[in-house]
Structures are given as C-alpha cells and as structure tokens.
Amino acid sequence: MINTPQIELDLEAITLRFADCGAWEERYRQLLLLAKQLKPMDVSLKIEEKQVEGCESEVWLHLHDNKLYVDSNARIIKGLLVIVLACLNKPTKEAKALFNHTLQELGLAHHLSESRNNGISAIWREISSLD
Amino acid sequence: MTSLKNTRYRQFFPSLNGNNQQIAYLDSAASTQVPEQVLSEIEQYYRQGHANVHRASHSFARNATNAFELARKTIAEFIGAKAQNIIFTSGTTQAVNLLADGLAHLVAEGDHIWLSEMEHHSNLVPWQQLAKRNNAELKVIPVLENGDIDLGYFRQHISNKCKIVAVTHVSNSIGAMQPIPELSRIAHQVGAKIVVDGAQAVAHLDIDVNRLGCDYYLFSGHKLYGPTGIGVLYGAEQALEQIQPSVFGGEMISKVSFEQSTWNTLPYRLEAGTPNIIGAIGLASAVQFLNQFPLKERLSVERSLLNYALQKLEQHPQVELVGKPMMRVGIIAFNLRNVHPQDAATLFDQYNVALRCGHHCAMPLSNTLSPQGSIRLSLGIYSEQSDIDQALDAINKVMELFDD
Incomplete structure (x- = not known):
C-alpha cells in the first residue's frame, strides 16, 4: 500500500463535505476547497521528469520510500488529486474503481470522468506503473 | 452601444x-x-448518382466530373485565383506537407527556411523535418511583446540563402494578422518562395491571392463552413510548376510502363488517387453560401x-x-x-x-x-x-x- 502524507482527510470526510451540495456549482466549490487540503509538494520535485504526460495542465508525481507526492497547477485537478490520494489505501486496481465510484457518488462523474480530456486517466496510468 | x-x-x-x-x-x-445549404448539397449529390471523376463517360461520371471541376472554379474565384491554380488536398496540414516534400529540391545544404514564431505546428514541423533532411537551417522571425512579428528583424537577417518563407496569414492562437504583401516582397527580393497558411484568414477576410503576392496560399474547408477532409493549395502559375509530386498513383500520371512514368498536367499531377469529390462539392457550396451575402x-x-x-x-x-x-x-x-x-x-x-x-x-x-x-x-x-x-x-x- 502507498502512503499519502499530503492529506489528512479520509474518503469518508471528503464524502461528508459534499453531502449538502445541491447545484453543480456547489460541488465544484467543494472540489476547489478540497484542493486547498493538499499539502504542498517540495518545489524541487516539480521538475519535468516528475511531470505526468498526457495532461493539459501540469501534474507532478513523485514516489519515495513508498510515499506518494502529487501536485498540479490547475485547481480542479488538484481537488481530484486529493480524492485520488484518499482512495489509495487499497491496491491500485481497487483504488481506481473506488475513485470512479466516488466521483459518481459526489455527483462529479458526468463532468470529470476519465473520458474527459483532463489527464485523470494519465494520472491513474502513472500510479498503476508504480505497482 | x-x-x-x-x-x-x-x-x-x-x-x-x-x-x-x-x-x-x-x-x-x-x-x-x-450551414443547411451545404448539408443538402452533399445529400443531393449522393442521391442524384455518384461516380468517380475524370474517368468513365457515363452520365453519373460526367455529372460528378462537372460538379467537381465547377467546385474548383467556385473556390478559385473566392480567393481571386483561376481553377487551374487550385490543388485539392485533405486540409492545410496536407498542403504544407505536399509543399515541404515537393519543394525539397529547392533547398540545398546550408540554405535557410524562414518561419515566424507564431506558426501552428502544421506550418512548422514539416519545414523543420525538411531542414533536417536537407541539412538546411530553420530561421525564426521572432514575435514582439504584443504578439506581432518583428518585421525589422526579418528584413535585417534574411539573405539570399533563404529559399522558402512559410508564414501564417492570421495566428491561430492570438489572431494576429501578418503583413503578407510586405512579407512577399521581402521574400521575393532574395528569390525565395513564400507559403502562406490561410487557415484562420480565409473565412474572415477578403482574400485576393494576387494582392497578397504570395506563391502559395493554403486553407481548410472545415474552417470555412465546409466539411472536414477537404483543403486547398493555391499556387501561382510558376510556383505550382515547381512542386514535384510526392504522392503517386492513379490520375496523376499520363503514361506508365514498368520502367518509368510521366506525369499528368496540373492540377491533376498533384492529386493522386480518387479525390475527395464530396468534400470539394461541399466546400464550393459553403463558398456559395458566403457569396450570397x-x-x-x-x-x-x-x-x-x-x-x-x-x-x-x-x-x-x-x-x-x-x-x-x-x-x-x-x-x-x-x-x-x-x-x-x-x-x-x-x-x-x-x-x-x-x-x-x-x-x-x-x-x-x-x-x-x-x-x-x-x-x-x-x-x-x-x-x-x-x-x-x-x-x-x-x-x-x-x-x-x-x-x-
């Protein structure tokens, strides 16, 4: 299992934040607030070699001592990264399924699913390759 | 307001x-x-009987050939050109590639190809690859802070080593229009050919290739209210003759034996295989749609x-x-x-x-x-x-x- 030192929230706490959301704007607001929960990644790691290819925005990914660090300069992606990390207390394959299920549950799947060109599938490809 | x-x-x-x-x-x-007009024109063509062009003499074929060649004329007139100066391509990208291959013989080792810093990758990568193949040098006209090209720099640095200048008419990312008549004059002063990517201009400006003074002008149908998969390469009379065919096959030849082939006349020798007939008809219909206003x-x-x-x-x-x-x-x-x-x-x-x-x-x-x-x-x-x-x-x- 991969450790995720950048977040303190677990999936339950995240889901709770979305519980009272009605309109899609509120869901996005929560997602953007979630982005703020991601502890910053060491700037020295935000280099090209750590960048995930296939994302329109910059996404960095670094694994060290079984600890995974991620960051992005796009806030929606950053919010999604928090959810990704919260799903990683499971083997990667299960984690990915859990992530997709969570997006459904939070009412974000329609807008932010993998098929959209937002780099989420590239991030999962990268995480899977860490196994 | x-x-x-x-x-x-x-x-x-x-x-x-x-x-x-x-x-x-x-x-x-x-x-x-x-527009509706283009959609119905496409449907009507297929409904009335489709055939290959320039081949058989039956009525479907005659009608198809007439419609196809009339489309060439309509599109030519739209940019102030003659039908024989229009080559149909699949789009701007293919037109640039056709030129980068067909004009390769003009570029020798140590020669220069000039582009602007604001080129779309499609008017950059084919020239970059040509430069690599021929050991030529790619030169770049820099962009000023406001997004216009540095014309002074270009005037100062272009030399008779330059064989091709490839520039966009309108930048696809910031909308900057280039002074094409002036760029054409500068290019011709050193004996270079000038290629203009008109993809972002043709639907938004009154295009007259003679006034622009360029050797080649290229655009895509799908940015001009026409279908995808059709584009145009205009070449001035002399300029078109200099393009060596790089795509070979039917239609572009006049005589073929196992030892050798001779080429058909222009524009056909640059249009190997069955052309995008419906694309050309659809694009001509889009042009007619615009012409009514x-x-x-x-x-x-x-x-x-x-x-x-x-x-x-x-x-x-x-x-x-x-x-x-x-x-x-x-x-x-x-x-x-x-x-x-x-x-x-x-x-x-x-x-x-x-x-x-x-x-x-x-x-x-x-x-x-x-x-x-x-x-x-x-x-x-x-x-x-x-x-x-x-x-x-x-x-x-x-x-x-x-x-x-």
Whole structure:
C-alpha cells in the first residue's frame, strides 16, 4: 500500500463535505476547497521528469520510500488529486474503481470522468506503473 | 452601444438552432459549423448518382466530373485565383506537407527556411523535418511583446540563402494578422518562395491571392463552413510548376510502363488517387453560401462583434489578454487571473460556453507569451453578441467560484 502524507482527510470526510451540495456549482466549490487540503509538494520535485504526460495542465508525481507526492497547477485537478490520494489505501486496481465510484457518488462523474480530456486517466496510468 | 444582434446568419445553421440554442459556440477557429445549404448539397449529390471523376463517360461520371471541376472554379474565384491554380488536398496540414516534400529540391545544404514564431505546428514541423533532411537551417522571425512579428528583424537577417518563407496569414492562437504583401516582397527580393497558411484568414477576410503576392496560399474547408477532409493549395502559375509530386498513383500520371512514368498536367499531377469529390462539392457550396451575402457587410458585422468582445474583455479586471496585435482577426486569447486555463475551460463547458484552452498547437508562441497556455475565443459568421455576453457571464461566475 502507498502512503499519502499530503492529506489528512479520509474518503469518508471528503464524502461528508459534499453531502449538502445541491447545484453543480456547489460541488465544484467543494472540489476547489478540497484542493486547498493538499499539502504542498517540495518545489524541487516539480521538475519535468516528475511531470505526468498526457495532461493539459501540469501534474507532478513523485514516489519515495513508498510515499506518494502529487501536485498540479490547475485547481480542479488538484481537488481530484486529493480524492485520488484518499482512495489509495487499497491496491491500485481497487483504488481506481473506488475513485470512479466516488466521483459518481459526489455527483462529479458526468463532468470529470476519465473520458474527459483532463489527464485523470494519465494520472491513474502513472500510479498503476508504480505497482 | 447598439445591439449587435445578428440572427440573420445564424438561422442557416441547424446545429446552432433546435436543441443547441443554449450553447455559445466560440470555437470556430478550431472548426466551423455547417450551414443547411451545404448539408443538402452533399445529400443531393449522393442521391442524384455518384461516380468517380475524370474517368468513365457515363452520365453519373460526367455529372460528378462537372460538379467537381465547377467546385474548383467556385473556390478559385473566392480567393481571386483561376481553377487551374487550385490543388485539392485533405486540409492545410496536407498542403504544407505536399509543399515541404515537393519543394525539397529547392533547398540545398546550408540554405535557410524562414518561419515566424507564431506558426501552428502544421506550418512548422514539416519545414523543420525538411531542414533536417536537407541539412538546411530553420530561421525564426521572432514575435514582439504584443504578439506581432518583428518585421525589422526579418528584413535585417534574411539573405539570399533563404529559399522558402512559410508564414501564417492570421495566428491561430492570438489572431494576429501578418503583413503578407510586405512579407512577399521581402521574400521575393532574395528569390525565395513564400507559403502562406490561410487557415484562420480565409473565412474572415477578403482574400485576393494576387494582392497578397504570395506563391502559395493554403486553407481548410472545415474552417470555412465546409466539411472536414477537404483543403486547398493555391499556387501561382510558376510556383505550382515547381512542386514535384510526392504522392503517386492513379490520375496523376499520363503514361506508365514498368520502367518509368510521366506525369499528368496540373492540377491533376498533384492529386493522386480518387479525390475527395464530396468534400470539394461541399466546400464550393459553403463558398456559395458566403457569396450570397454582401462581403463588406459580412466582414464588418464580425469585426464589430470582435471589437465588442475585445473591449469587454480588456475592461474586465480579472482578464489578462494574451497578445495585443495591431491587426486582429477573429480570435482573442486571454487568461483569467490566478485560474489555470484548463480549470477555466472545464467550467466554461459547464456554462455551455464552447471555448478552447491550451497551447493551440503553437507551443513555441505559447511558451513566449503565456507558458501555461491560454483560453481562446473565436468567432464565426453565426456568432452573436449574446454568445459573447454568455461568455462574459461565465467568466464572472468562474471568478466567483475561484474566489473562495
């Protein structure tokens, strides 16, 4: 299992934040607030070699001592990264399924699913390759 | 400000009526919507009997050949050219590749190919690869801070080592219009050929290839209210003769034996295989659609709308324009303060505003002006003030969301 030192929230706490959301704007607001929960990644790691290819925005990914660090300069992606990390207390394959299920549950799947060109599938490809 | 309501043109576009009326389509620089007239022309052609062109003598074939060659004439006249100077391609990209291969014999070791810093990758990579193959050098006209090219630098540094100048008429990422007549004069003074990528210009300007003075002018049908998969390579008389065929097959030959082949006359020798007949007919129909409106009025309506959008965006405290060219056509690039363009694009989509974000297939320019990319708003004949207002409204809502 991969450790995720950048977040303190677990999936339950995240889901709770979305519980009272009605309109899609509120869901996005929560997602953007979630982005703020991601502890910053060491700037020295935000280099090209750590960048995930296939994302329109910059996404960095670094694994060290079984600890995974991620960051992005796009806030929606950053919010999604928090959810990704919260799903990683499971083997990667299960984690990915859990992530997709969570997006459904939070009412974000329609807008932010993998098929959209937002780099989420590239991030999962990268995480899977860490196994 | 008088209202710029312009339902006059939009009514002809079925995709923007009916169920899609809530969508503000501001991505015409990527591809344009197709008017009813073009759709029915395409259907009618297939319904009335389709055949291959320039081959059989039966009536379907005669009709197809007539329609295809009439399309060539219609499209030629639209840019002030003659039918025999028009080569059909699959689009601008293929036209550039056809030139980069066909003009390779003009470029010797140590020669120069000049481009501008704002070229779309399709008018950059084929020349870069040609330069590599022929041990030639790729030279770049830099872009000034406002997004216009540094004409002084070009005048100063071009030499008779230059064999080809390849420039865009209008930048696909920031809408900057290039002084093509002047660039043509400079290129010809050193004996170079000048290739102009007209993909972003042809739907928005009154194009006369003779006035531009260029050797080659290229554009795509799908940015001119026509179908995808059809494009045009115009070549001036002498210039066209210099293109050596690089795609071989049927139609482009006159005699073939196992030992050798001789080529057909122009334009056919550059159109190997069965051409995109329906594409050519569809594009000609799109041109006829445009021709029914007085040109000056059509262009001035669009210019007013562009100015309206520009003024509103310039005044917006959270909008940062990317590039402020002297002459702007059809396109505005901008960023929202502290918002990544990809985030903005995701949210714009939520507000039914179709815009493009990213590097717009022009990474060198993007790296100079706005490394993280930008948001691009672009207009078509059907664009209305309400589309711009919807985009402005969406900008305010995005900023509100990001304020927390």
